[in-house]
Amino acid sequence: MRIAVMGAGSIGCHLGGHLARQADVEVTLIGRPAAMAVVAEKGLTLTSGRREPLHVSPDRIAVATEAAAAAGADVVLVTVKSDGTRAAARELAPHLAPDAVVVSFQNGLHNAEVLREELPQRTVLTGMVPYNVLQTEPGTFHQGTGGALMLDDGAPGAPLVAALAAAGLRVEARADMRAVQYAKLLMNLNNAVNALSGVPLRAQLGDRSYRTCLALCQREALAAFRAAGVTPAQLGAVRPALMPRLLRLPDAVFTRLAKAMLAIDATARSSMWEDLQRGRPTEVDSLQGEVVALAARHGLSAPANARLAALVHEAERASQDGGGRAWSGPELLAALRAKA
C-alpha cells in the first residue's frame, strides 16, 4: 500500500511514521523543506507516555516538498491546517491517481467538503484524530493524550483502517463521522482556552475558572447545534449535552469524576499553543469562528466564542511581534463574561 501524507507536521508525521513501520506500507511525507530535511537525515521519533519511543529510520520513509510526490499513492492523508486545505488540494489535483482515496485527518467541519470541491473525481473520506500531538524537537513527535482514530466506515477506507490497526494505532470505522466532527469541535473549543492560558492541558483542565471558559463556549455551541438540528456523537463517558455542567463542578469533584479527561501527560498542550509560540496563524476561525457563524445562521449569538476568537487573534499578532501574554483563569473568565 502506498500512502502519501500531504502536510507533514505533527499529525502527518505521527500517522505517517507509525504507518511506515509496516513492511507492506510505503509512506511519502510531503512537507516544508526544513522539516523534510530533518526527516531525511534523522528519520522520525514517535513518543507517548504509554510506550517506549519508536524510531523510524530515514530509509523507511520517503520525503518530498511537492505534491507531485503523491502520484501513484493509493491513499493520501491530508494533514495541513484548515486554512491550507484548498491550496493543498489544488496542488494535489494534477497528480493524484483517479482511484486514489483522499482522507482528511483534520479538525474543523468543512475540510472534506473543500477537498471534494477541488478533487471532484476522487473518493474523499473524513477522519478524526482524538488526541494531541506536538513536535518536541525537530523530528520528534509526542502523543500527549489517548483515544481511537476514527474514519468513515466502508470499502474505500477499509485498507487504511487495517493498516493503521496493524501499525498499533487504535482506530474505529464509523458510520456517523459528521456527528463525530461536531463532537470533536466541542472538545476543540478548549484549544483556544489552553493556548491563552499558557499552562499545560492537565493543569488548565484542573482549574475551574478555565473549565468555566470552556463550558461557556460549549453551551453556546450546543445551542447552535440544536438550532441546526445537529446531535454531536458521544465520544467519551459523558453525553455532550452534560459536559458544560460537569466542567463547572468544583475542582475536587471534577478531578474525581473526570479521571479519563485528565489522563493527559503533564506537559501536553494544545497545538494552538504551539502555533502561538511559533508565530503561526491558528485555526481559531475553524473552531470558535465556526460556532459564531453557525449561531448567527440560526439567529443566535455566541459572545464567549466571539470574544475568545478575538483574543486569540490578538495573541497571534502579539506573537508575530515576539510578545504575548498568559491569561490566568479568573482573568480569562472575566474577559469572556464581560461580553457574554
Ligand SMILES: NC(=O)c1ccc[n+]([C@@H]2O[C@H](COP(=O)([O-])OP(=O)(O)OC[C@H]3O[C@@H](n4cnc5c(N)ncnc54)[C@H](OP(=O)(O)O)[C@@H]3O)[C@@H](O)[C@H]2O)c1
Ligand atoms: N496537533 C494536534 O494535536 C492535532 C490533534 C488533532 C487534530 N489536529 C488537526 O490536524 C490538522 C493538522 O494539524 P497539525 O498540528 O499536524 O499541523 P502542523 O503541525 O502545522 O502541520 C501541517 C504542516 O503542513 C505544512 N503544509 C501546509 N500546507 C502545505 C502544502 N501545501 N505543502 C506542503 N506542506 C504544507 C505546514 O507548513 P506551514 O506551517 O509552513 O504552512 C505544516 O508543517 C489540523 O486540522 C489540526 O486541527 C491536530
